Amino acid sequence: MAKKLMKGNEALGEAAIAAGALNYFAYPITPQSEVAEYLCWRLPQVGGNFVQAESEVAVGNMLFGAAATGKRIFTTSSSPGISLMQEAISYMAGAHLPVVLINIMRGGPGLGGILPAQSDYFQAVKGGGHGDYRLVVLAPASVQEAVDLMIESFDIAERYLTPVMIIGDGMIGQMMESVEFPKKYRQQNDPSKSDWALTGAKGRSARVVKSLFLDGKKLEDNCLKLEAKYVEIRKNEVKYELYKVSNKNKVLITAYGTMARICQTAIDELEEEKISVGLMRPISLYPFPEKEMFKEANKPNILAILDIEMSTGQMVEDVERVTKSIKPIEFFGHTGGIVPTPEEVKDKVYEMLKKFKKDKKKS
Amino acid sequence: MATQKEVVFAGFGGQGVMTAGQLLAYTAMEEGKQVIWIPSYGPEMRGGTANCTVVVSDNRIGSPVINTPQSACIFNRPSLDRFGATIKKGGLLLINSSLIDITSERDDITEVLVPCNDIASKVGSARVANMVMLAAYVAATDIVSFKTLKKMLTEKLGSRKKELLEINYKAFDEGRKLGKKIADKG
Amino acid sequence: MSSNPNTIFKRPESLSDNITHYCPGCTHGVIHRLVAESLDELGLRERAVGVAPVGCSVLIYNYFNCDFMEAAHGRAPALATGFKRTRPDMIVFTYQGDGDLASIGMGEIVHAANRGEKFTTIFVNNAIYGMTGGQKAPTTMPLQKTSTSPAGRDVTKAGFPIRMAELLATLKTPSFIARGAVHTPMHIVQTKKLIKKAFRLQNENKCFSLVEVLSTCPTNWGIDPNGSLQWVTDNMQPYYPLGVYKDPEKKNGEES
Ligand SMILES: Cc1ncc(C[n+]2csc(CCOP(=O)(O)OP(=O)(O)O)c2C)c(N)n1
Ligand code: SF4
Numbered sequence: 103m104a105k106k107l108m109k110g111n112e113a114l115g116e117a118a119i120a121a122g123a124l125n126y127f128a129y130p131i132t133p134q135s136e137v138a139e140y141l142c143w144r145l146p147q148v149g150g151n152f153v154q155a156e157s158e159v160a161v162g163n164m165l166f167g168a169a170a171t172g173k174r175i176f177t178t179s180s181s182p183g184i185s186l187m188q189e190a191i192s193y194m195a196g197a198h199l200p201v202v203l204i205n206i207m208r209g210g211p212g213l214g215g216i217l218p219a220q221s222d223y224f225q226a227v228k229g230g231g232h233g234d235y236r237l238v239v240l241a242p243a244s245v246q247e248a249v250d251l252m253i254e255s256f257d258i259a260e261r262y263l264t265p266v267m268i269i270g271d272g273m274i275g276q277m278m279e280s281v282e283f284p285k286k287y288r289q290q291n292d293p294s295k296s297d298w299a300l301t302g303a304k305g306r307s308a309r310v311v312k313s314l315f316l317d318g319k320k321l322e323d324n325c326l327k328l329e330a331k332y333v334e335i336r337k338n339e340v341k342y343e344l345y346k347v348s349n350k351n352k353v354l355i356t357a358y359g360t361m362a363r364i365c366q367t368a369i370d371e372l373e374e375e376k377i378s379v380g381l382m383r384p385i386s387l388y389p390f391p392e393k394e395m396f397k398e399a400n401k402p403n404i405l406a407i408l409d410i411e412m413s414t415g416q417m418v419e420d421v422e423r424v425t426k427s428i429k430p431i432e433f434f435g436h437t438g439g440i441v442p443t444p445e446e447v448k449d450k451v452y453e454m455l456k457k458f459k460k461d462k463k464k465s
Numbered sequence: 466m467a468t469q470k471e472v473v474f475a476g477f478g479g480q481g482v483m484t485a486g487q488l489l490a491y492t493a494m495e496e497g498k499q500v501i502w503i504p505s506y507g508p509e510m511r512g513g514t515a516n517c518t519v520v521v522s523d524n525r526i527g528s529p530v531i532n533t534p535q536s537a538c539i540f541n542r543p544s545l546d547r548f549g550a551t552i553k554k555g556g557l558l559l560i561n562s563s564l565i566d567i568t569s570e571r572d573d574i575t576e577v578l579v580p581c582n583d584i585a586s587k588v589g590s591a592r593v594a595n596m597v598m599l600a601a602y603v604a605a606t607d608i609v610s611f612k613t614l615k616k617m618l619t620e621k622l623g624s625r626k627k628e629l630l631e632i633n634y635k636a637f638d639e640g641r642k643l644g645k646k647i648a649d650k651g
Numbered sequence: 652m653s654s655n656p657n658t659i660f661k662r663p664e665s666l667s668d669n670i671t672h673y674c675p676g677c678t679h680g681v682i683h684r685l686v687a688e689s690l691d692e693l694g695l696r697e698r699a700v701g702v703a704p705v706g707c708s709v710l711i712y713n714y715f716n717c718d719f720m721e722a723a724h725g726r727a728p729a730l731a732t733g734f735k736r737t738r739p740d741m742i743v744f745t746y747q748g749d750g751d752l753a754s755i756g757m758g759e760i761v762h763a764a765n766r767g768e769k770f771t772t773i774f775v776n777n778a779i780y781g782m783t784g785g786q787k788a789p790t791t792m793p794l795q796k797t798s799t800s801p802a803g804r805d806v807t808k809a810g811f812p813i814r815m816a817e818l819l820a821t822l823k824t825p826s827f828i829a830r831g832a833v834h835t836p837m838h839i840v841q842t843k844k845l846i847k848k849a850f851r852l853q854n855e856n857k858c859f860s861l862v863e864v865l866s867t868c869p870t871n872w873g874i875d876p877n878g879s880l881q882w883v884t885d886n887m888q889p890y891y892p893l894g895v896y897k898d899p900e901k902k903n904g905e906e907s
C-alpha cells in the first residue's frame with residue numbers, strides 16, 4: 103500500500119484491521135475518540151464489529167468475554183478510562199487471555215486534563231490492577247511505529263496469552279504523519295484449532311476460562327505459570343532504540359515515546375555545539391531494556407544520566423533500578439499537558455555538564 | 466536542520482485553518498518529504514480558536530511540538546496575540562488583513578498583509594480565504610510546488626466539483642501573486 | 652441584593668457572574684438558571700452542595716455561587732449519597748448529562764433512586780455526548796446521526812433510546828420523577844416548577860427527586876440554535892413525553 107497521511111488515532115484503527123483484529127469495544131474519551139469514530143464505519147466494511155459500550159468497566163469485561171472466543175480483539179481509551187478497565191485487565195491476565203489495549207494518555211490524576219502526558223507509566227508497567235501479573239507495555243514515538251507495534255502486539259498477545267498495552271501520549275493520537283500499512287492484511291484468525299478458546303465442547307472435554315483458584319497451591323501454580331511467561335517475555339521481547347550513542351557521549355538521555363523525539367531535536371542541536379549526548383529510548387517499557395541500559399550507562403565517558411518524561415518522574419525509578427546508580431541520575435519533566443521543549447532539555451544538559459565536571463574536579 | 470520548515474495556521478474554527486494545514490501536509494508528503502501535521506486539541510478549542518502546526522523536512526523529524534515556528538499564517542486577532550511573539554527571528558508572518566487591523570510590531574521578522582477574505586470574496590467565495598493564505602505562504606517560501614498543491618487539492622475535492630475547484634484555483638493565483646512579491650524581495 | 656423597586660429581572664444570588672463557556676444556543680445555561688432560582692426562592696443556597704458531572708457542564712462550579720464538588724464520569728449520585736448520608740442537614744444535588752447519567756452512571760443513579768437517597772438530580776438530556784464531540788448517547792434518537800453512528804442510530808444494534816424518567820419511575824421506592832423541557836418560554840416556566848418542587852421535597856426530607864430536562868446541542872447536532880429548539884419539539888418531545896412520572900404527594904395512578 104502506498105504511503106498515507108493519517109492521524110495517529112485513525113492509523114491505530116486501520117492497523118488493527120491489518121492485523122486481522124475485527125472486534126472492537128470502546129467508550130468515547132478525548133484524546134482518542136477518533137479511533138471509534140473511524141472504526142464505526144470502517145469495521146463494517148470489512149465484516150467487523152464495533153460496540154460502543156456503556157462504560158469502560160463494561161468495555162474491559164466485553165474484551166474479557168470476546169477474548170475467550172480466541173479471536174483477535176482490542177480497545178482504545180485514555181487514562182481515566184484505562185483506570186476503569188483495571189478490573190478486567192487483572193482478570194484477563196489471570197485467565198491467560200490475549201488482548202490488546204491502547205492508552206492514549208492524558209494528564210491526571212483524577213479528571214486531570216485532556217492534553218498529552220506520560221503519567222500512566224506506573225499504572226501500565228507496575229500493574230494497575232490487583233494480583234501478581236504484568237502487562238507487555240510498548241511505547242511508540244511516531245505514527246508509523248504505532249502502526250507497526252499495534253500489528254505486532256497481537257502476535258505477542260497470542261504468543262504468550264497475555265494482555266498487551268500500547269501507551270502513547272495525546273500527540274501520538276492527534277498528529278498526522280505519513281504511514282505505510284502491510285500490503286497484505288491478515289485474515290481474521292480461526293480459533294477452531296486453539297487448545298484454550300471456548301469453541302464448544304464437541305469431541306473434546308469441556309474448557310473453563312477463569313482466574314479463581316481457591317486452593318492456595320493451585321493459585322500459586324497459576325501465578326508461577328504467569329511468571330514463567332514473564333521470564334520468556336523478558337528474554338525475547340525487549341525493544342529499544344539508540345540515537346547518536348557513541349563513546350564520546352558525556353550524557354545519556356533516557357526518554358520514551360514522543361518525549362524521546364523532542365530529545366532528539368535537542369541532541370541534534372547540542373551536536374552542532376560540539377556537545378555529545380546520546381539517547382536510549384525504551385520501546386518496550388515492560389520488558390524494560392535492563393542490561394542494554396546498564397551497558398550504555400556504564401560507558402566511561404558518560405558523566406551522568408538524564409531522564410526526561412512528561413510526568414513528575416515515573417520511568418526514572420526503573421532507570422535508577424537498572425543502572426544500579428553507577429552514574430548520577432537527574433530528572434527533568436513537565437506534566438499536565440505542558441511538553442518539555444528542546445531548549446529546556448539543552449539547558450538541563452548544560453547545567454549537568456557544569457555540575458558534574460565540577461564534581462569530578464572535587465573528587 | 467536548515468532543511469526543516471515549520472508553519473502555524475491559526476484562526477477561528479470554521480476559517481479552514483486545519484484544512485489549509487492538511488493540504489500543505491498532503492502536498493509535502495506527495496513530494497516525498499517527511500511531514501507532521503499536529504492540531505491543537507486543548508480546551509481552548511471551546512473558545513472558538515483553532516490552530517495546527519505543519520513541519521516539513523527532508524530528514525526524520527524530531528520534536529513534533531514547535532514552540533517557536535519559522536512562519537505563521539494568522540487568520541484572526543486572538544491568534545495574532547497568541548502567536549505573533551513566538552515566531553523565530555528572521556521568520557515570516559502572514560496576517561489576514563481583512564480581519565486584523567494591527568500588526569505584530571516586530572522588526573526582526575518579515576511581515577506580510579494578505580487581505581484573505583477580501584480576495585476570496587472577489588474570486589467568488591469567502592470560504593476560500595484559507596487557500597489565498599496558503600498560496601501566499603507557499604509562494605513566499607517555495608516549501609512545495611504549485612503543481613503538486615493543485616494536484617492534491619483536486620484529489621481531495623474530487624474533480625466533480627468543477628466550479629468550486631475553479632474558485633480555489635483563482636484563490637491560489639491571487640495568493641501566489643502576493644507571496645511571490647515577498648519571495649522576490651527576500 | 653438590589654432593593655431598587657424598578658428591578659424586574661436580575662441574576663439569582665445562586666449564580667456567579669462568570670461568563671459560561673457553553674456554545675451559542677446551548678440550553679445548559681437556561682437550566683442552570685432554573686436551578687439557581689429554585690435555590691434562591693427556597694432559601695437553600697447557603698446549605699447547598701452541588702456535584703458536577705463529567706460532560707459539557709463539568710465547569711458548572713464556576714457558574715454557581717454555592718459549594719460544589721466534581722465527580723468521576725457517571726459517579727455523581729454515589730458522591731451525593733456519601734455526602735448526604737454524612738450531612739443530612741445539607742441540600743445536595745447532582746447535575747448530569749445523558750452520557751454521564753444514562754450510560755456510564757446507570758448503576759449509580761438506579762441504586763441511589765432505589766435506596767431513596769434524599770438528594771436531587773437534574774438530568775440534562777440532549778441526546779448526544781456534547782463534550783467529547785458528538786458521539787452517540789443512550790438517549791440518541793433512532794436514525795440520529797452522530798460521530799459514532801454516521802449512518803444514524805441503528806436500533807437493531809444500539810437498541811432504542813432509554814427513557815430514564817420512565818425507567819426510574821418503575822422503582823417501588825417513593826420518589827419524585829418528572830420530565831420537563833426548556834425549548835419555549837412556556838416549557839421553561841413549567842420546568843422551573845418541577846425543579847423547585849424537587850428541591851422542596853428534598854428540603855422536607857421526603858424522597859429522592861429527579862427532573863429530566865430535554866436540552867439542545869446545536870454544535871453537535873449541526874443545527875442552528877432556533878432549528879435546535881424546533882428539533883426538540885419535532886423529534887424529542889414525541890418520544891420523551893413531558894410530565895410527572897412519580898410523585899410522593901399523589902396517590903398511585905392519580906393524574907398530575
Ligand atoms: C471514565 C471516563 N470515560 C470517558 C470520559 C470522557 N467523557 C467526558 S464527558 C463524556 C460524555 C459527555 O456527554 P453527556 O454526559 O451527555 O454531557 P454533555 O456534554 O452532552 O452535556 C465522556 C464520554 C471521561 N471523562 N471519563
Ligand atoms: S457542545 Fe453541545 S452541550 Fe456542549 S456546550 Fe456546546 S451546545 Fe452545549
